[in-house]
Amino acid sequence: MLPWIVRRTRLPLLSLRCPGCRSESATAGEGRFRVNANGKLLDVWLLVRCASCDRTRKLTVHERAPVASFAAADLRGYRANDPDLVASTLLDPLLARRNRFTLDWTGAWRLHTPPERPDEAWPLRVRVALEDPVPVRPERLIARGLGLSRNEVRRRVKCDVPPRRPTSTGFTFTVPAGD
Structure with missing residues (x-):
């Protein structure tokens, strides 16, 4: 089984309306608490900072919490301002729900595949691991990784999750030998 890994290249942008310029995009930048x-x-x-006007805004992580907790x-x-803690805090779905924002992963991840595909190992079985909860459509990810059209992926690939529905967890798929 071939391993594919989806890795974060940077923190995702936040879809969050700026009260100053009404832009819909903000960034955690280098991350500060x-x-x-x-x-x-x-x-x-x-x-977080507005990506357009650079205005700073605070997202509540903890409110009136006892120090002992x-x-x-x-x-x-x-x-x-630990970068790993910034990332794990920003990726926490409870923080997003409480502060009413969504994450925009456009351009914030990369697919890492083995350098060579074995020609004799058909059917080709691949396990996709997502290191962060990046929402990807399996159909598009498979098409990008194999260099196929999405129609070809729909026709040939057997996937263990719905291929058109975004997922943020790992999955496996099988490509039978070519026609």
């Missing part, structure tokens, strides 16, 4: 202490309670925000590693990560 703002932490505010009020007694034994903490507020944590992820700062945080893991020490998370507190250090928030204070140090």
Whole structure:
């Protein structure tokens, strides 16, 4: 079984209306947190910038949470603006729901395939792994990876998920020998 991997190349843009210029696109840039202490309670925000006017906006990560409820590693990560913590926070679906934004993955991922396809290993079985929850349509991903048209993919490829419905989890597919 051949491994294909979908990897994030950068953080996705956020579809979020800017209150200043009414643009629909924002970015987390290099990723910064703002932490505010009020007694034994903490507020944590992820700062994002409008892609058009550069205005900064805060996305609520934690609100009035007791300091004791945080893991020490998370507190250090928030204070140090840890890039891995920024990415995992931004990709959290609960944060998106609470702050009313969606992620725009256009141009933010790349498909990594083995350099050579074995000609004698038919039927060709491929396992696609997504390192981040990138929403991709299996049909388009397979067409790109194999260099086929989408009609050819529909006709020849057997996939374990609906090929026209976006998925953000891994899947497998089989390509029988050519006609």
